[in-house]
Amino acid sequence: MDMVRALSDIGVWARLTVVQMRRVGVDSLPVALFIAAFTGVVLALQASYTFTGAVPLYFVGTLVGKTMMLELGPVLAGLALAGRVGASMAAELGTMKVTEQVDALETLAYDPQSYLVIPRVLAGTLMFPVIVAFAVATGIITGWLTSLVLLDLSTQDFIKGLKLFYVFKDVWFGLLKSASFGFTITFVGCVVGLSTRGGAEGVGRSTTRAVVYSAILILVLDAFWAVVLL
Amino acid sequence: MIELRDVHKSFGPKPVLNGFTLTVRDGETLVLIGYSGTGKSVTLKHIVGLLQPDAGEVIVDGRAVPELDRDGLNDLRRDIGYVFQFAALFDSMTVAENVALGLRRRDLPEDEIAERVQEALALVDLTGTDERYPAELSGGMRKRVGLARAIALKPRYILYDEPTTGLDPVTAAVIDRLVVRTREHLGVTGVVVTHDMRSAYTVGDRIAMLYEGRVRQVGTVQEIQETGDPVVRQFIEGRPE
Numbered sequence: 001m002d003m004v005r006a007l008s009d010i011g012v013w014a015r016l017t018v019v020q021m022r023r024v025g026v027d028s029l030p031v032a033l034f035i036a037a038f039t040g041v042v043l044a045l046q047a048s049y050t051f052t053g054a055v056p057l058y059f060v061g062t063l064v065g066k067t068m069m070l071e072l073g074p075v076l077a078g079l080a081l082a083g084r085v086g087a088s089m090a091a092e093l094g095t096m097k098v099t100e101q102v103d104a105l106e107t108l109a110y111d112p113q114s115y116l117v118i119p120r121v122l123a124g125t126l127m128f129p130v131i132v133a134f135a136v137a138t139g140i141i142t143g144w145l146t147s148l149v150l151l152d153l154s155t156q157d158f159i160k161g162l163k164l165f166y167v168f169k170d171v172w173f174g175l176l177k178s179a180s181f182g183f184t185i186t187f188v189g190c191v192v193g194l195s196t197r198g199g200a201e202g203v204g205r206s207t208t209r210a211v212v213y214s215a216i217l218i219l220v221l222d223a224f225w226a227v228v229l230l
Numbered sequence: 231m232i233e234l235r236d237v238h239k240s241f242g243p244k245p246v247l248n249g250f251t252l253t254v255r256d257g258e259t260l261v262l263i264g265y266s267g268t269g270k271s272v273t274l275k276h277i278v279g280l281l282q283p284d285a286g287e288v289i290v291d292g293r294a295v296p297e298l299d300r301d302g303l304n305d306l307r308r309d310i311g312y313v314f315q316f317a318a319l320f321d322s323m324t325v326a327e328n329v330a331l332g333l334r335r336r337d338l339p340e341d342e343i344a345e346r347v348q349e350a351l352a353l354v355d356l357t358g359t360d361e362r363y364p365a366e367l368s369g370g371m372r373k374r375v376g377l378a379r380a381i382a383l384k385p386r387y388i389l390y391d392e393p394t395t396g397l398d399p400v401t402a403a404v405i406d407r408l409v410v411r412t413r414e415h416l417g418v419t420g421v422v423v424t425h426d427m428r429s430a431y432t433v434g435d436r437i438a439m440l441y442e443g444r445v446r447q448v449g450t451v452q453e454i455q456e457t458g459d460p461v462v463r464q465f466i467e468g469r470p471e
Binding site for chain 2: 005101104106107108109
């Protein structure tokens with residue numbers, strides 16, 4: 001409720017959201033791309049290993065594309081960023097809480113919801129789909145390069161497989177999931193951070209809690225979206 | 231005027247304030263002394279609405295603080311500067327940005343903000359530190375920046391939470407002088423929480439001792455120095471028994 005009420009304080013959160021978007025986006029991209037790159041390689045090799053003799057090899061493109069877009073792009077990036085972004089937000093806000101910086105904000109007539117929480121949650125919700133889009137593209141590119149170099153699959157065949165069974169829903173489903181993961185990771189990071197008590201030990205506990213809760217919620221949400229939308 | 235009437239506050243089973251009643255008159259600096267953990271900082275947080283009493287009244291300029299909504303609290307806080315025990319400066323901001331933060335909330339023009347930041351830093355003898363970060367400052371300097379942040383708002387009240395704790399005697403004396411100077415220059419009403427008796431005698435017009443959740447004695451500096459109350463006397467003389 002506090003967060004909904006604080007939305008009216010647009011003069012405070014709008015400028016800070018841009019700052020957080022840059023931070024969340026730029027800081028998270030290398031981790032997400034690194035994971036996606038290697039996932040693309042492994043997916044191509046495992047597909048070829050599974051299909052040998054039974055299924056035409058161009059289905060490697062289908063499997064890499066579908067799996068990256070629907071599942072591994074959003075989920076692996078989400079889990080990695082729960083550690084990267086969620087932990088960092090919980091630690092930052094937790095430290096601010098135990099050093100009375102949050103109280104100081106309040107005494108300066110700022111609402112911590114509009115100053116700290118809304119910019120982070122909005123930035124996460126808006127930037128995660130962008131990060132995942134780049135991650136999915138990277139995974140598909142490394143899957144294609146692996147097929148080209150190690151599997152003797154032509155570019156034409158890989159693209160043929162990629163297009164097979166492709167529907168636009170594959171894209172929006174993955175991006176919608178990413179937005180929900182972004183919201184969850186940042187919201188949990190902020191809530192857990194702001195409820196920190198007890199000095200450095202409390203900050204450590206909050207950081208761990210934020211990562212664990214986010215990871216669990218990502219997996220639950222992943223199953224939820226599959227049941228509701230697929 | 232700040233009034234606390236029969237305030238009760240507990241954290242879990244432990245009562246901290248237990249029928250606490252105190253009035254802070256306009257223009258005075260009242261020092262609140264007492265043992266560690268007896269609720270001095272808790273009292274300050276009630277005045278600015280950071281904590282809600284379990285029972286009792288907290289009234290600032292006729293406004294019942296616990297009944298204020300978010301907008302009402304923001305209006306109240308525009309009249310109150312708060313100097314935190316460990317300064318509570320924002321690590322990611324420079325000194326100037328820290329001091330300017332409260333002013334930006336008031337939608338003042340940038341040139342006026344810059345002017346008031348310089349004015350406040352000059353008052354605490356920190357001119358030229360604008361671009362430094364809190365991590366680059368000593369404990370005493372951080373406390374002075376915290377004071378500058380409160381002064382810049384030109385508030386009617388300033389609440390000081392242990393402004394000299396953890397400082398060497400000379401730096402503590404500098405802070406005391408700044409507290410006195412702030413009252414003289416700005417005419418603000420102050421509440422200073424401390425257990426540093428030298429500081430209490432220097433900055434206070436009146437001193438109140440908090441003991442077992444209530445005010446044990448309140449009086450002028452001289453009245454406290456000449457008290458016959460054994461509890462107050464033990465505390466101000468720092469005797470172990």
